Amino acid sequence: AQSVAQPEDQVNVAEGNPLTVKCTYSVSGNPYLFWYVQYPNRGLQFLLKYITGDNLVKGSYGFEAEFNKSQTSFHLKKPSALVSDSALYFCAVRDYDQAGTALIFGKGTTLSVSS
Amino acid sequence: ETGVTQTPRHLVMGMTNKKSLKCEQHLGHNAMYWYKQSAKKPLELMFVYSLEERVENNSVPSRFSPECPNSSHLFLHLHTLQPEDSALYLCASSQDLWDRMGGYTFGSGTRLTVV
Numbered sequence: 001a002q003s004v005a006q007p008e009d010q011v012n013v014a015e016g017n018p019l020t021v022k023c024t025y026s027v028s029g030n031p032y033l034f035w036y037v038q039y040p041n042r043g044l045q046f047l048l049k050y051i052t053g054d055n056l057v058k059g060s061y062g063f064e065a066e067f068n069k070s071q072t073s074f075h076l077k078k079p080s081a082l083v084s085d086s087a088l089y090f091c092a093v094r095d096y097d098q099a100g101t102a103l104i105f106g107k108g109t110t111l112s113v114s115s
Numbered sequence: 116e117t118g119v120t121q122t123p124r125h126l127v128m129g130m131t132n133k134k135s136l137k138c139e140q141h142l143g144h145n146a147m148y149w150y151k152q153s154a155k156k157p158l159e160l161m162f163v164y165s166l167e168e169r170v171e172n173n174s175v176p177s178r179f180s181p182e183c184p185n186s187s188h189l190f191l192h193l194h195t196l197q198p199e200d201s202a203l204y205l206c207a208s209s210q211d212l213w214d215r216m217g218g219y220t221f222g223s224g225t226r227l228t229v230v
Contacts, residue, residue, distance in 0.1 A: 004157065034218055043119070045221070051216050103218075107155055
């Protein structure tokens with residue numbers, strides 16, 4: 001069975017500092033991995049995805065994520081946080097070998113960036 | 116506006132009421148999904164439709180009844196709900212259930228409160 005773990009309920013960081021939001025996954029085959037962001041009273045918005053190739057994936061708003069197969073992780077990063085990055089972030093996975101299955105999401109991590 | 120519209124945005128209903136949530140997309144997508152979002156819990160996949168056929172029902176209580184009359188519309192019919200059903204209900208669509216690399220487009224959700 002597929003699953004996603006986001007070990008932190010909340011991450012606090014000062015504006016201008018680097019940020020990391022952690023995600024680990026479990027699939028029986030090869031993973032397709034996604035990050036989504038949710039602002040208050042809005043649905044989830046796509047940030048970036050890893051399908052294959054370079055382990056460092058770049059996405060929207062200056063975010064990037066690093067795929068690490070040996071650690072089964074896909075942490076979200078940004079070199080310099082902005083107050084406007086404050087939101088709820090979801091990691092999601094799909095098993096490449098399980099055709100026709102839906103995305104499985106984690107519980108989300110609240111990112112709070114202080115000025 | 117993302118292309119996926121959910122109505123109503125907010126709904127308060129009593130435990131004996133019957134109501135329906137509506138989701139509409141005009142993106143030409145062939146797969147649609149209902150997710151339940153509760154605080155500090157993983158997004159819970161409820162139902163999956165592909166080409167108007169239900170392909171997944173994740174042990175959801177029968178007081179939730181989905182309907183997909185065509186590829187653009189998805190409903191969630193609610194009756195005799197419990198207070199623990201209070202949550203944000205998200206609708207999403209994707210190009211195709213079999214598109215492993217594709218992400219989802221989410222609506223803004225319906226905030227449901229059961230009193």
